[in-house]
Structure formats: structure tokens, C-alpha cells
Amino acid sequence: MGNAFGLTDTADLRAALAGGATLPADWYSDPTILRLEQDRIFARAWQYAGRADQVAEPGDYFTSFAGHVPVIVVRDRSAELRAFVNVCRHRGHLVADGAGNRKSLQCPYHAWTYALDGSLKKAPRSEREPGFDRGGFSLLPVAVDTWGPLVFVSPDPEAGPLLEALGPLPGLVAESGLDLGLLRFRERTEWEIASNWKIAIENYLECYHCPVAHPGFSKVIDVDPDAYELRAEGLVSSQFGTPKASAKGNGKAPYDPTGVIAQAQYHLFWPNVTVNIDPGPGNMSVDVTRPAGPERSAGFTDWFYYEDVPDETVRQMMEFGTQVGREDAALVESVQRGLASGMVPHGRLLISSEHLIQHFQRLVYEALAS
Template sequence: MSHTPFAVAPEEAASIARDLEQGRTLPLSWYTDPAVTVAEIDRIYSHTWQYIGRAADVAAVGQFVTADVAGRPIVVVRDRDGSLNAFHNVCRHRGAKVVLEECGQRRTLQCHYHAWTYGLDGSLKGAPRSKSEVGFPQDDLGLRKASAQTWGPFLFANLDAAPEPLETQLADVPALTAGAGVDVDNLKFHFRVEYDLKCNWKVAIENYLECYHCPNAHPGFSHVLDTDMTSYQLVLEPTLAWQNGPLRQLSQGVAPEITGYTGRDGAVPEGRYFAVFPNMKVNINPGLPNLSIGPIVPMGPDNSHGFLDYYFGADVSQQWIDDMMVFDNEVGAEDTVLVESVQSGIRSGALEHGRIMLESEKLIAGYQRWLLDKLNTKDA
């Protein structure tokens, strides 16, 4: 069964861009149409850096990790010369995943199906019975190249063999993270939290890009951080958007809380929350050194999957981590209700567009312009 590919003609893109300037959203059909999801994977996910895990898991020769980037399998491995290689985890024989394990250490990458064996550099070293094949093109059947880079303890992959550097996409995030009082090289990985959402992935990211809803929907978050419009900072950059939330000032004569998470007990004075386009979240909560990082990826037009890896400073106590996670999980549960409500409303077909608040939701407006540019068929 064939499907018409999603396309945005230049004149249509220009019209949508004008609408965005006036506060009209992208067409809401883009949040339910399977063809749009396919186009997003082809035009956006295939050419952007994705956080996949820990650099420590590929520190030694032969160590590897596997991941899926919006359903496309990838493997990252440390080569014998110390370089970091990434490949599409797809055997050149008949398309099986070469490596099934999530991580480990190997001398070669051998496919579990027919034992085609690839070197750590991706070249095909051998295929059973290939010598009986006349003119077997072994040199042409290496694994398709992808890319991998690191930032501190964090490992990223890109499905493109020659993408722009990771530093371009991250832009100011490393400097702003350090400026928040977090030295990423001193962080220790603790755990991963995975979650599923019954909403389009863009709905989840756009919810993350504004705190207009915080006073109403996140009372606990707004109790710790000052979410008032005059205090809560919104910054849009070409490849990302970020928010800076100062601690809420205590009323005169009110003693600070001494139990549970307060955010007032460490070297991190503010909350900083980064959305690196298209889909990566980097969260720093106030208090002791902490950072969570992870993507949200499409699982179809109405469903998405995400995970966050949580890192903490070496001296952060388990009690502090537990208290902060109560705070963090509360916000996450509240957001789940919000984004799934939005998807239900969009799916109803009652509206063709929404209306953005151009001051309080300016990061969404910028993000939607970025998406429009990526989906515009001028480069497709």
C-alpha cells in the first residue's frame, strides 16, 4: 500500500511562516499525520545528533553500545587505534541487526544471523562461503558509516556519515552548564528512567519549552522556582532553547524548609532547562550538582518514547537524590496528563491551528519555525 510523501511547497512554507509570526501554530494535522512522522525521521532525525548513553561504555578497545535513533539501529564501538566509530547496525547481507546486545566488548562485530564478520572499523572481514562466490565484492560490503562524538561523560550518535560537529548543535549548552555550577566531568551516572507518552513527540517538546503552564499545573515546581514572567528567563538560539528559573524568594520572616527537596542547599543556584533541537532535554535542578539528559522520539504520530539518564556529583547523598526525584517525578507525572490531553484535543479535529502566546511561549514559536525550515521541501 503506497502513501503520498509529505511535502511542504515553498509558497506554503512562506504562508505558514507568516502565520507563525502572528502567533498561529503549525497546522495541527502535522501532529497526527503518519506521513509527517516519516518525513520528520527522514529529514530531521537522520541528520541530527542524538544522546544515546554513557561515554564510559565505549572507553576501551572493542567496547560497544547499540541504540535506536527513531527506530533506526546504530552501533558505536571503540576501534583499536582509539578512535570512536559508529555504524548503522544493519548487516549488508540481508539486513539483520548485526549486534543484538545493548553493550559489551568484542574483537569483531559478527552478525548473529549468518556470521558475516566486520572489523571494529566496519570493514567486512569475512562471510561464510564467500570464497565460492565468483567476484564476491567483499571490499564494498562494509557497514554503512554513521557518526559518534562525546561531551564529557555523554555519548551521542548521528545517522549521517558526515554531519556538522556535535559542538554546533550543542552551541552554548556546555558553557551554560558549567556556568550553572555543574562540572560534567565530575558527574557520576546513577540510573535511567524510561517513559511512554500517548502524544506526538512535538507536543511533548513544546510542553517542555514553556513555563506559562507552571503556576497552574506545577504547584510544587513553582513553589521552589520563581516561575513569574518577570523572573523566569527564556532564551532562543539557532539550535536550541533554554530556560533559567531562579529560586523563589522567601517571604520576609519565613524560615527555609529543612526537609525534602528545597534546591537551596548547594552550589547550583538556579534551574536550567535546555531543549537541544530537535528532541533532547538537558535538565539541571538547583541545589547539589545534578544533570539529567535524554531524548523524546516518535513511536508513530500519536505516541512517543523518552528516557532520561540521571547524573549526580560524586559527593551527593542518596537522600538528596531521593528527595530531588520526588520533586522531579511529580513534575513528570503532571506533564504526562498535560501532553496526553493536548494530543486528544488535536486528534479530535476540532481545530486546524492553535494560538501561541508570543511572549510567554516564544520558545515554541522559534522551535516551530525551526521545524518548518527542516520540513520545507526546498532541500528535500
């Protein structure tokens, strides 16, 4: 195998990962690694973009990102769901912004106008241009599909079926007792963190840090390794947590498992989408963490609840989740500073508690070596 990274002998690295070593520290700040990740991970993988309810009617659209790739998702006039790279074929301005309903998509720079099927309809003054062929400048297509209330996109139009990529995830979520059809969107929260995207995902993938770093969470979920289950299959890494007996029936909203959900489920869908279901009433939150630079990430969380969940319960559950998120942000920003020093070139995983990180790092390695 060729050395794609110019950093480490790739065969040695594969063996090191199998032995419990982490990825090299400089992979968390090197712009060359980020460019490889953009090409080989984010330009290929299915990623959550937004909600199906935003594109329910013909003409509805919303804009989003798949990693670094700006995308637009649209319901065209024949009610077909489509997605495109949201970059004008003229000189690269973003074609659309935000969300709404439109008859066509007009770039705000020089007014090139695209139909909802992506074809270029109008380019002012192009009739003065001998040989200009509008047919050659359609918006670039992006793969799009839905799972329950969620719209996923892949910048690779040849990406296989979403359902195949999701693998065990729909079945696991169904086992939780959650009915995706009953979920209603409540709110989106957005954030930025001063860490490489992989540090944030790796932090998500273990609860070894929970007793130390999440005192509130550890009070209600049994984070003992014998009770807290980790499972990886294909592109999905899952964690299952059971509420402590002491948390049951105490009347406090966060994680009081008297609702339809008895067990917590925390799933990573490779590479950067996490799906969280907490004990309690019907709920699900979906996070996307994408690189905003080698040492920065940008993300958002979409919060869904059953319609009959009272606002006060929603507020308490969101506040509880947000507090855990604040604790995690401090951890990953500290790891970024530590790794960026370059003084500790590899970490060492404890496989019994951190094998989901090993699985994730193997996927990163395989993607970059491909």
C-alpha cells in the first residue's frame, strides 16, 4: 500500500491501531489530513442534512452542508425529492440560502436561474455568447434519501442506498420503543468547538469518562462497564444505558423512564451523525459535527419529541442534554490543546471500554488509505 499521508508507514499504523494505539496526534491538526478526510470521507458518506417536514410540498427547499460541501435539498414540481451541490456553475456563489418555497433557484450574484430539477434555465446575456450550451451547466446532483423525519444526503451521487448504510440502526431504534412517525421537531441548537471533529466524535464513543466528567448524567444512568453496553456493526456504533433504580419514579423529567423509552441509546452513524434517545417520553436528538478547519468543528442538534410531551418536560430534557454537551466541549477542547503539542504522538486505548473508538479510527484509517 502506498503511503497516502506522508506521515506514518500505513501498514505499521494498521498494526498499531489493532494493538490499541490511537491515530497519530498530528492527524488532529494537519490541514493535509483534513483535505484527505474531505475527499475520502465527507464527499462520499451519507450525512444528516435536515428534516423531511421542511420539504413536504413542491417548491419547498432548505440548505445545509455535507461536511464541507454546501447542499440544497428541494421538493421539485413533480414532488420528487432532489438534492444538489449548492454552488453556482457560473463562478461559484452559493445559489440558495436558508429555507423556504421557490418556483426556481436564482443565484444572487449574476442571476443564473435553475429549475427545481437543477437544470439551468436562464443565464442573462448568454445569448450573446457563441457556443454557450445551457445544458452543460446544471447544478451538480447529490444523493438524497429519508429515514423517518430525517433527510440524509451524500455528495457522491453514486452512493448506495441509505437504508443499506444505516444497517442495524432502524432496527435498534425500533427496539427502543420509539415510533419515528410520532416525532415532531421542536428546536435546533448550533455550536462551535475548538477541536478537530474526530476528537468530538471519539469523545462521544465512550462513557469511560462519564463517572469523572458527567456527575449529573452518572447519577441517573448506570455507567458501570458491566451495565453500559457498547456495540459496533458496520457504519453504526451504539451505546446502551439503563437508568439507575434510584432515578426511577423520582418525578424529575430527565431520564425518568416512566415514558415509552426505558433504555438510553446513543448511536454514531459514520462519520459524524449521532442519534440520541433518552429514557422517558418519546424523544430523539440528532447531532451533526463537521470540520470547520483542522482544529475547529461546527455542529447542530435537532431536537424531536412526541407532540404530547409538555414544553416544560422538553425544556428540562434539553437543558440536561445541553449541560452534558458543555461538559464534553471542555473535555475535547482540552484534548485538542494536548494533542497539538505533539509531545504525545499516540495515545493508548483501553479496549474493553473504548473499542468503539478503535472501530471509528479504523474506519478513518481505511477511508484515508483507500
